[in-house]
Amino acid sequence: xxxxxxxxxxxxxxxxxxxxxxxxxxxxxxxxxxxxxxxxxxxxxxxxxxxxxxxxxxxxxxxxxxxxxxxxxxxxxxxxxxxxxxxxxxxxxxxxxxxxxxxxxxxxxxxxxxxxxxxxxxxxxxxxxxxxxxxxxxxxxxxxxxxxxxxxxxxxxxxxxxxxxxxxxxxxxxxxxxxxxxxxxxxxxxxxxxxxxxxxxxxxxxxxxxxxxxxxxxxxxxxxxxxxxxxxxxxxxxxxxxxxxxxxxxxxxxxxxxxxxxxxxxxxxxxxxxxxxxxxxxxxxxxxxxxxxxxxxxxxxxxxxxxxxxxxxxxxxxxxxxxxxxxxxxxxxxxxxxxxxxxxxxxxxxxxxxxxxxxxxxxxxxxxxxxxxxxxxxxxxxxxxxxxxxxxxxxxxxxxxxxxxxxxxxxxxxxxxxxxxxxxxxxxxxxxxxxxxxxxxxxxxxxxxxxxxxxxxxxxxxxxxxxxxxxxxxxxxxxxxxxxxxxxxxxxxxxxxxxxxxxxxxxxxxxxxxxxxxxxxxxxxxxxxxxxxxxxxxxxxxxxxxxxxxxxxxxxxxxxxxxxxxxxxx
Amino acid sequence: xxxxxxxxxxxxxxxxxxxxxxxxxxxxxxxxxxxxxxxxxxxxxxxxxxxxxxxxxxxxxxxxxxxxxxxxxxxxxxxxxxxxxxxxxxxxxxxxxxxxxxxxxxxxxxxxxxxxxxxxxxxxxxxxxxxxxxxxxxxxxxxxxxxxxxxxxxxxxxxxxxxxxxxxxxxxxxxxxxxxxxxxxxxxxxxxxxxxxxxxxxxxxxxxxxxxxxxxxxxxxxxxxxxxxxxxxxxxxxxxxxxxxxxxxxxxxxxxxxxxxxxxxxxxxxxxxxxxxxxxxxxxxxxxxxxxxxxxxxxxxxxxxxxxxxxxxxxxxxxxxxxxxxxxxxxxxxxxxxxxxxxxxxxxxxxxxxxxxxxxxxxxxxxxxxxxxxxxxxxxxxxxxxxxxxxxxxxxxxxxxx
Numbered sequence: 021x022x023x024x025x026x027x028x029x030x031x032x033x034x035x036x037x038x039x040x041x042x043x044x045x046x047x048x049x050x051x052x053x054x055x056x057x058x059x060x061x062x063x064x065x066x067x068x069x070x071x072x073x074x075x076x077x078x079x080x081x082x083x084x085x086x087x088x089x090x091x092x093x094x095x096x097x098x099x100x101x102x103x104x105x106x107x108x109x110x111x112x113x114x115x116x117x118x119x120x121x122x123x124x125x126x127x128x129x130x131x132x133x134x135x136x137x138x139x140x141x142x143x144x145x146x147x148x149x150x151x152x153x154x155x156x157x158x159x160x161x162x163x164x165x166x167x168x169x170x171x172x173x174x175x176x177x178x179x180x181x182x183x184x185x186x187x188x189x190x191x192x193x194x195x196x197x198x199x200x201x202x203x204x205x206x207x208x209x210x211x212x213x214x215x216x217x218x219x220x221x222x223x224x225x226x227x228x229x230x231x232x233x234x235x236x237x238x239x240x241x242x243x244x245x246x247x248x249x250x251x252x253x254x255x256x257x258x259x260x261x262x263x264x265x266x267x268x269x270x271x272x273x274x275x276x277x278x279x280x281x282x283x284x285x286x287x288x289x290x291x292x293x294x295x296x297x298x299x300x301x302x303x304x305x306x307x308x309x310x311x312x313x314x315x316x317x318x319x320x321x322x323x324x325x326x327x328x329x330x331x332x333x334x335x336x337x338x339x340x341x342x343x344x345x346x347x348x349x350x351x352x353x354x355x356x357x358x359x360x361x362x363x364x365x366x367x368x369x370x371x372x373x374x375x376x377x378x379x380x381x382x383x384x385x386x387x388x389x390x391x392x393x394x395x396x397x398x399x400x401x402x403x404x405x406x407x408x409x410x411x412x413x414x415x416x417x418x419x420x421x422x423x424x425x426x427x428x429x430x431x432x433x434x435x436x437x438x439x440x441x442x443x444x445x446x447x448x449x450x451x452x453x454x455x456x457x458x459x460x461x462x463x464x465x466x467x468x469x470x471x472x473x474x475x476x477x478x479x480x481x482x483x484x485x486x487x488x489x490x491x492x493x494x495x496x497x498x499x500x501x502x503x504x505x506x507x508x509x510x511x512x513x514x515x516x517x518x519x520x521x522x523x524x525x526x527x528x529x530x531x532x533x534x535x536x537x538x539x540x541x542x543x544x545x546x547x548x549x550x551x552x553x554x555x556x557x558x559x560x561x562x563x564x565x566x567x568x569x570x571x572x573x574x575x576x577x578x579x580x581x582x583x584x585x586x587x588x589x590x
Numbered sequence: 591x592x593x594x595x596x597x598x599x600x601x602x603x604x605x606x607x608x609x610x611x612x613x614x615x616x617x618x619x620x621x622x623x624x625x626x627x628x629x630x631x632x633x634x635x636x637x638x639x640x641x642x643x644x645x646x647x648x649x650x651x652x653x654x655x656x657x658x659x660x661x662x663x664x665x666x667x668x669x670x671x672x673x674x675x676x677x678x679x680x681x682x683x684x685x686x687x688x689x690x691x692x693x694x695x696x697x698x699x700x701x702x703x704x705x706x707x708x709x710x711x712x713x714x715x716x717x718x719x720x721x722x723x724x725x726x727x728x729x730x731x732x733x734x735x736x737x738x739x740x741x742x743x744x745x746x747x748x749x750x751x752x753x754x755x756x757x758x759x760x761x762x763x764x765x766x767x768x769x770x771x772x773x774x775x776x777x778x779x780x781x782x783x784x785x786x787x788x789x790x791x792x793x794x795x796x797x798x799x800x801x802x803x804x805x806x807x808x809x810x811x812x813x814x815x816x817x818x819x820x821x822x823x824x825x826x827x828x829x830x831x832x833x834x835x836x837x838x839x840x841x842x843x844x845x846x847x848x849x850x851x852x853x854x855x856x857x858x859x860x861x862x863x864x865x866x867x868x869x870x871x872x873x874x875x876x877x878x879x880x881x882x883x884x885x886x887x888x889x890x891x892x893x894x895x896x897x898x899x900x901x902x903x904x905x906x907x908x909x910x911x912x913x914x915x916x917x918x919x920x921x922x923x924x925x926x927x928x929x930x931x932x933x934x935x936x937x938x939x940x941x942x943x944x945x946x947x948x949x950x951x952x953x954x955x956x957x958x959x960x961x962x963x964x965x966x967x968x969x970x971x972x973x974x975x976x977x978x979x980x981x982x983x984x985x986x987x988x989x990x991x992x
Contacts, residue, residue, distance in 0.1 A: 060838055061867045120873060120985075122909060122978040129981055143607070195906065196868055347978060348868050350838065438909045453908060569655075577984065 025415035026167040033205070033419040034178075037426050038186055040198050060350040061196050067361030069196045070345045072203030074101075074362075075369055076152070076428035077159030078480035080206060080421050083370075085393035087377025088384070093321065094377070097481075098370035100329055104336025104484075105366065109359040112337045114352035115499045115578035122347045123435065124340060124491055125443060131498040133568045134506035137513075142443040144490045144517050145340045146460075149436035151483035151524065152339070153429060153464035158479070159394065160425040161468065166395040167418055173469050179422075180465045183430045187437065188454040195434075196348060202427040203365065209420020210372040213401045213413040217379055220404045227382060237298065242291045243386040251282045251299045259296070263288025290389075298385040327543025328481060334549055335484030338491025340439070341431035351582050376400060397421070429461075436460035482524045489548035490517025493556045499578055501557075502571050508560025516552015520544045640667045641761065648765035649772065652730070652738055657682035664740070664762070668754055672722050672743040678703065678736075688722035688743055691715070695725060695741055702727045706736050708759070710752050713743070721745060726752050728759030732767045779952055794884075795824075798850045805853070812853075819849045827877060834985055837904065837911065837976070838870040840879050844902070847880060851887055858897050859887065865904045869911035873983050874976050875949045881942035882915045882960075882972050889970055890919030911976045918969040927962060946974075954980055 061069075079101060086094035121127035128134070128141040157176030164175030221227070245263070258276045264285035265275065284290070292298075336342065349355040380387065380396035383403050387393045398421065401413035440456035490513045497504045497512075523544035540547065568574075627635075644663035647656040657675040661683045665673040672686030676699060681692055691713055702709045708728045715723065722743035730738045740759045744751050798820050805813035823846035826839070841863075852859055883902065890898030903914040931944050947960045954977055964970040 059867065060870045120979060120983070126979040130979070133981065139611075347871060350836075350871050434908055442909060582985065 025411050026418040029415035029419035030164075030167070030422045033422045034182055034426065037198060037202070037423070038182065040201060060354075061348045063349070063354055063357035064361050065196060065200055066345065066348050066354075066358045067365055068200035068203045069348075070199075070342060070358065070362050071365040071369065072199035072201070072206065072427050073341050073345060073431040074339075074366065074428070075203065075206055075424055076480065077156050077421070077424050079370070079373060080210070080424040081159055081163070081394045081397050082155070082480065083373035084376035084380060084397045085387075085395070087374050088380035088396045089388050089393045091381075092374075093325065095374055096325055096328055097332070098373060100332025100484075101336070102363065102366050102370055103333050105359055105363045107333050108337045108342075109356060109363065112495050112499060113346065113355045113359045116343070116495065117346050117349055117355035118352045118578050118580075118582065119574075122344060123438060123442075124338065124343055124494075125439060127343075127498065128494060128509065131568075131574060132504070132506045132509055133570075134510075137506050137509050139443055140510050140513055141491075141494065142439045144338075144486070144513060145439045146436050146444075147517075147521060148338065148483050148487045148490075149340050149432045149439075149460065150464045150467070151486060152480060153432050153436070153461070154468050155479035155483075156425050156429045156432070157465055157468040160422065162392065162394055163398060163418060163421045163425075166392060166398050175425075176465060176468050179425045179429055180461045182426065183433050184457050184461045187430055187433050188457040195430075199345075199427055199431070202423045203369075205423045206420045206427075207365075207369055207372075209416050209423070210369070210376070210397075213405075213417055214372050214375050216409070216413055217400060217404050218375070221379060221382070237292045237294060237296050237385060240291065240294050241386050242289060243389050245284050245286060245288045245290065245389065249284050249389065251277070251284060253277060253279050253282065253299055255279060255297075257296070257299055258293070260291035261288065263290075292386070298388055323539055323546065324543050327485075327546040330549055331481060331485040331488045331543075331545035333488075334492040334545070335486075335488035337495055338487030339484075340435035341428070344435055344438075345431075353581065373397070379404065433457060433460045482527065485543070485545040485548065486517055486520045486524060488545050489520035489552045492549060493552040497553070497556055497560075499575075501560075502575055503560055503564065503567060504556065505560045505563045505566040506568065507563045507566055508556050508558075511559040512552050512556025515555040516548050519551060520548040523548065637667065645765055648762060649769050651769040651773070652677055652682070652766055654682050661685035664758060668742050668751070668758055670742045670744050670751065674741045674743075675738060676741065677738040682738070686743070688720060690717065690720075691722065691725070691743065695727075698725075699727065699739055699741075702729050702739060703736050706731055706734075708752070708756055710747070712747075724748075726755040728755045730759055730763045730766060732763060732770055737763075737766060776952075779948060794847075794850075797854060801850065801854045816850060816853050819846045822846045823850065827880075833876050834873050834983055835876045836870065836985065837872045837874060837879075837913075840874065840877070841865065841870075841902075841904075843877070844880050844883050847883065848887075855891060858891060859900070860897060861900045861902065863902050865902070866906040866911075868906040869904050869976075869978075872911045872976050872978050873985055875953050878946045878949055879913060879915070879974070881946050882974070885942055886915050886917035886919070886970065886972070889922065890917040892920045909978055911978060913974045913976060914971060916969065916971040921964045921966050921968045921970055923966055924964060927964060931960075931962075943972075950974060953983060 079098070083094065083097050086097060116127060119127055119130045121130050124145050125138045125141040129138040157179060160175035160179040161172045161177075162175065164170045164178070165172050251257075256276055256278050258274065260272065261270045261275050262272050263270065265277070265288065266282050267285075346355050346358070349358050376397045379400055380393075384396055384399055387396055387399070398414060398417055401417060402410040404410070405413060434457075437453060437456035437460040440459055441453045445452045445456055493512050493516055494509055498509070523541040526541045527538075640663055644660045644667065647659035650656050652675070661673055661675055662685050664675075665685050670686070672684065672688045672691075674684040674692075674695065675682045676696070681696055684692060694713060698709070698711060706729050708726065710724070710726045712724055713720075713722060723745055724747050725741055725743045728740045728742075729736045730740060740755060740762060742751060742755045742758075798816075802813050802816045802820065805816065823843055826843045826846070848859075848861055852861075883900070886900050887898070890900060899918050901914070901916045903912075903916075905912040905914075927943075931947055933944055943960070943962075951959045954975075958975055958977070961973040961975075962970065963973075
C-alpha cells in the first residue's frame with residue numbers, strides 16, 4: 021500500500037498527542053474565572069475520555085478482522101465490549117466511586133482493610149495490564165508493517181517509546197482532554213471512511229453476498245503468501261501458482277488442486293480467478309493462537325460464544341485503566357451518568373467495525389490467507405475507493421488506529437506503573453514511578469516480540485477473562501455482600517483469576533492444541549468466573565470470624581448518596 | 591515455538607515474582623542467619639528479634655485483635671506450652687494447649703488484677719494427661735493502673751518461668767504505655783485542629799467586617815456580595831461533619847477568602863490558578879490549603895508597597911495530586927522557618943504552617959509533609975503532595991491514629 025499520506029498522518033497523531041498531553045491545560049486563569057478554573061469534569065467529557073481510553077486496537081482493528089475471517093458470529097465481541105459497561109453501571113460504578121478508591125488495590129484495601137489482599141489485587145492489575153498491553157503493541161506493529169513495510173516490531177517499539185516518554189516525563193498533564201480528543205479522533209477516523217466505503221459499495225450495485233459461506237473473490241486477485249500455510253480444500257481448486265506448492269516448485273503454472281490439505285510455502289504467489297471461493301486455511305506454526313482459538317470456536321461455537329459473552333460482560337469492570345477514570349467523577353451519581361454516556365458513545369463507535377468486517381469479506385477476502393485480517397480496516401479505503409481519496413481516507417484510518425494504540429497503551433501504562441510504584445517498588449518517589457513506567461512497558465514489549473501472530477481481539481479476550489475471574493467477584497461481592505472476608509477475597513482471586521491466568525498461559529503455549537480441553541482453556545471465563553465467586557463465598561463463610569470490623573459503616577458509605585451520608589453523620 | 595516460549599514466560603514471571611516476594615518476606619534480618627558470635631549472643635539476637643516482632647501489634651493497644659496477633663510471638667519468647675492475655679473482664683486470647691483452663695484462670699485473676707502483684711499457682715484439672723499443671727500470672731500495668739494480665743502455663747513449677755513471665759509482662763506494659771502515648775498524641779492533634787478552626791478568624795473576621803462596612807454606603811451591592819462570600823466562608827470553616835473535604839470544596843473556600851481579601855487590598859493582589867480537573871475530587875484534611883494561601887497573602891503583602899502575585903497550581907501526577915502555592919513576597923529565613931515547623935517558635939500566623947504540616951504527616955505519613963522553598967526577599971513556594979487514596983481518608987471520616 022502506498023504510504024505517501026499514512027506516515028505523515030501517524031506522525032501527526034503522535035505529535036498531537038504528546039503536545040496536547042504536555043501543554044494542553046497549561047492555561048492559567050485569574051480568580052475572576054474561578055468557577056471555570058475549578059469546574060469538575062462533567063459526565064460527558066469524562067465519558068468521552070473513558071471511551072477514548074477503552075477503544076483499543078482490539079476494537080479498532082480486531083473486530084473487523086474477526087468478522088472478516090469468521091463471519092457474523094463475531095458480532096458478539098462489540099456487543100460484549102459495550103454491555104460490560106451496563107454491568108458496570110448496574111452493580112459497580114457509583115459504589116466504587118463512593119469508596120474513594122483510585123485503583124483496584126485501593127478498593128480492596130478500603131473494603132477489606134488488608135494489605136495482603138491489596139498486594140494480590142495489585143499483582144492481578146499488573147497481570148491484566150500486561151496481557152492487555154500486548155495486543156496494543158502488536159496492533160501498532162501490524163499497522164506500521166502494512167502501511168510502510170517496516171519490520172513487525174517497529175510499530176510496537178514506537179508506541180512503547182512514545183508512551184513511556186510521555187508518561188514518565190510527568191505524565192499526561194491533561195489526560196482527560198487528551199483521551200476525549202482521542203475518542204472523537206477514532207470515531208471520525210472510522211466514520212468518515214465508512215461513509216465513503218458504503219457509498220462506493222452502493223455505487224457498485226450493493227452486492228449483498230458478504231456473509232455467503234465461504235467468501236468468494238469478486239475479481240482476479242493475487243495473493244503473496246508470507247508465511248507457510250496449509251490450505252484445506254473441501255472441493256478442487258484451480259489457481260495460478262508461482263512458487264512452491266506441496267513441495268513442488270512451479271513457475272506461473274495453472275494448477276488444479278484436489279480435495280484435502282495442501283502446503284503452500286512462504287514466498288509463493290497465488291492468483292485466484294474471479295468467482296473463486298476463498299479456501300480455508302490452517303496456519304501452521306506461526307500464529308498458533310489465531311487458528312487454535314478459531315478452531316475451538318468452530319468445534320464448540322455455543323460454548324465459545326458464552327465464554328466470550330461472560331468474559332466481556334464481567335471483565336470490563338476490572339480493567340485497571342477504566343477504573344481509575346471513574347475517580348475523576350465528583351460523586352457517585354456523576355459516575356453513573358458518566359457510565360450511561362459511555363454506553364452511548366461506545367455503542368455508536370461499535371456500529372462501525374462490523375461494517376468494515378462485512379465490506380472486508382466482499383473486497384479483501386484474501387486477507388484470510390495472508391493472516392493479516394486485522395489489517396482489513398487499513399486496506400479497505402485504498403481497495404474500495406482508490407486514488408488520492410482512498411489514500412487520504414487510508415491515512416485517516418491509520419492515524420485513528422495509532423490514536424487507539426497510544427490512548428489505551430498510555431492509560432494502561434499509567435495504571436500498571438502506578439501499582440508497581442505503590443506496591444512493588446520500595447518507595448513512592450518520582451524516580452521510582454519512572455522506573456515503574458519502563459517496567460510496565462518492557463515486559464509486554466518483550467512478549468510481543470516473542471509472540472508472533474496473536475490476533476488482537478482474541479488476546480484482549482484473554483485479558484478480559486482474567487479480569488472477569490478475579491476482579492468481578494471482588495468488586496461485586498465487595499460491594500453487595502457484607503460477609504466477605506479478606507481470606508475469602510484472596511482465595512477467590514487466586515483460584516478464579518489464577519486458573520484463568522493458567523488457562524491463558526496454556527493457550528498461549530499452544531497446549532493441548534485441540535479437543536474439549538483446549539476449548540475449555542481457550543475460553544476460560546465460563547468456568548473460572550463461577551469458580552472465583554464460589555471460592556470467595558465458601559472461604560468467606562468458613563472464615564466468618566474475620567469479617568473486617570466496620571463493614572456495615574463501609575457498605576453504608578458505598579451505597580448511600582454522599583449528601584445523605586453527610587447528614588446522617590452530622 | 592515462539593507461542594510456547596511466550597506462554598512459558600507468562601507462566602513463569604508471576605511465579606518468579608511470588609518467589610522473590612516470599613524470599614524477602616521470610617529472609618531473616620542480616621546477621622541472624624548463622625556463623626555469628628557465640629551461642630549466647632545468637633540466643634540474645636533471637637530473643638530480641640522475636641520481641642521486636644511482637645511489638646507492632648501491641649502498639650495499637652490491648653484488644654482481642656492485637657492480642658491474637660502478638661500472643662504466638664510472646665509464647666515463643668517465653669518458651670511455654672500455653673500463654674494467654676486478658677484485660678479486666680475477659681480472656682482475650684489463649685495460645686497453645688490446655689484451653690479448658692480458661693474459666694479457672696479467669697476466676698483466679700481477680701486478686702492479681704486488684705493488687706497489681708504477680709502470682710503463681712497450681713491448676714486443678716480433671717483431665718488425666720493434661721499438659722499444663724501450673725500457671726504464672728503477671729499483671730500488665732500502665733501508669734500504675736492494671737490493664738490486664740499475661741498468664742503463662744507450664745507442666746511443672748519453675749522459678750525461671752516466674753521471672754521470665756514478669757519480665758515479658760513488664761516489656762508488654764511498656765508497649766501498652768507507648769500505645770497510650772500514641773493515643774494522647776492523636777488527641778493533641780485533634781485538639782490542635784479544633785484550635786485551628788476556632789483560631790482561623792479573629793483578625794480575618796474583624797478585617798472582613800470592616801471592609802464590608804466601608805462598602806455599605808458607597809456600594810451597597812458590593813457590600814451585599816461580600817457579606818454572602820463571608821457567610822459562605824464561615825459556614826465552610828465552622829462546619830462540623832468530618833475532618834476531611836474535597837479539593838474542589840477547599841478551593842471554593844479559598845475563592846471566598848480571596849474575594850474578601852481582594853476587597854481590602856484591591857489591585858495590590860493578583861492571583862492566578864492552574865488546576866487540573868482530574869484532581870478536584872481528591873479528599874484532603876479539612877482547611878489545610880486555606881492557611882497556606884492566607885500565609886502567602888500575608889507574606890506577599892508584608893512590608894511591601896507594590897503588588898503581590900500568588901499562583902495556585904494543582905496537578906495530576908498519577909496516584910497523587912500535587913498542589914503548589916507560590917507568592918513573590920518577602921520570603922523567610924529558612925532557619926526561622928525550620929524552627930517554626932519544629933514547633934519551637936510560633937510567630938504570629940506561623941501556627942498555620944506547622945499545623946498543616948503536622949496534619950499532613952499525621953494523615954499521609956512523614957514523607958507527605960509540606961515542602962517549602964524560600965529565602966529572604968525571594969518569595970515562598972509551598973508544595974503539598976496529596977495521595978488520591980489513603981485508607982481511612984474519606985469525606986465523612988474522623989481523624990484517628992489508625
